[in-house]
Amino acid sequence: MNCQIILFVDSSMIGGIETHIVELHKLLSKNNVSCSVLFYKNHGNNDFYTLLDKQSIRYDFLQGTPSSLIKQLRRYDDNTVIHTHGYKAGILGRLACKLTHKHCISTYHAGDAGTGKMWLYNKLDLWLSCLSTNFAVSEQISKTIKNATLLENFIDIKEPPTVNFFSSPLRIGFVGRLSYEKAPDIFYTLAESMQNSNNVMFHLFGDGPMRNTIPQLENLHYHGLTNREDIWHQIDVLLICSREEGLPMTLLESMAHHKIVISSPVGAIPSIIKNNTNGLLMKTGDAQECQNCINALLIQSPDQKSAMAQAAYVMLKERFSGKNQFLLLQNAYTAKSRLRL
Structure with a gap:
């Protein structure tokens, strides 16, 4: 051109x-x-x-x-x-x-x-x-x-890194602006309700107007604004609990890094995630449903988790390259x- x-x-x-x-x-x-x-x-x-x-x-x-x-x-x-x-x-x-x-x-x-x-x-x-x-x-x-x-x-797609789904605890990540439409409050509620579980840990990346509402919890780690390439090796699962979305770049990035996505059914996301095939798609996205999805992942074998992440990566290369x-x-x-x- x-x-x-x-x-x-x-x-x-x-x-x-x-x-x-x-x-x-x-x-x-x-x-x-x-x-x-x-x-x-x-x-x-x-x-x-x-x-x-x-x-x-x-x-x-x-x-x-x-x-x-x-x-x-x-x-x-x-x-x-x-x-x-x-x-x-x-x-x-x-x-x-x-x-x-x-x-x-x-x-x-x-x-x-x-x-x-x-x-x-x-x-x-x-x-x-x-x-x-x-x-x-x-x-x-x-x-x-x-x-x-x-x-x-x-997204510029490279060969995915090797991901170890045998590790414990399962690391759940929120990546995005801390604002109402992104629903970090749902993420906080989820972490609080799962404080007694030794199988999960929660990681929060981002900044925004709701930063001062982050609770002090032993199982919730706040990382602030972080270089994108430094995020993905610290989580196994991306949780999108947004109330409103278009097509979030974090969704594509996480799939490119072989992460499992759990998401609320907002924006273009239902056209991307096929439930229990290349991710977990919720019906409402409230804290209880988020917890149910995480519990469902916890009982899956490492091979099942890896297959879900691989299916997402294959779809990503075909549609979003x-x-x-x-x-x-x-x-x-x-x-x-x-x-x-």
Whole structure:
């Protein structure tokens, strides 16, 4: 492709969007597409900047003002495509692209409507979707957006490591933002209810507004924000107890690392996990059901656990390696029927 892709984002922590951006850069680079990241503002998100440096991903910062964004877009030539991620970058990016005659692509990652100001921002993000070519990471999200194409998340897949399911205790992990929609409170309740079990241990990775609600429990270890590659060797099972989701990158990452997934039936997850085949899919995702799933895993043999993880890995390679997703991106980036003023 004879174009330059600018991944525009306003990022203050490492989450699903940030992980997606890293994987998207890998996919584009693998296909010889020029790509870099543009931050609306430097929020001191040093863990993410360090990760970008480690991956040799070029990035730059604006001053956190609409005028600095417009000025920067005017510096780009006509072969530059702006690809926004997140509601703030989406809103500002589309308006600025309209003013500067730039081609704008937007990926919608979140399925939660939010409350208060967040609700208003999400509504504005949806209203302005007519100004861009749109992708959504799940069917559920795509139905709320004008002319959105499903673009499932993807991941650079390597051969899985050898995982020892003979070890005890079974290590259960929560990986994500500590916010209501991700339901860390369900994870806390689960850990508290299983304090007397010597067969399980709980590990919590992430940060967010609910950090101060973490209980002090002997079987619950809080690791905070952690390098993604340093997470997976510390857990055997990823527990997704979210109330709302799109298609979480943590789900794909865990499968790529040969981990077993237990998940609530939210977003695109039911289209991925086949219960008792490549993971455990709950009906509601409350603490009691989480505990029932863990107890069911505990009585399975190591070979049964390994077979479940292997089935997930095989499915991942077939569906989420990025091959099909790149074809959709290529078509959008090079489309001649671009938005006109």
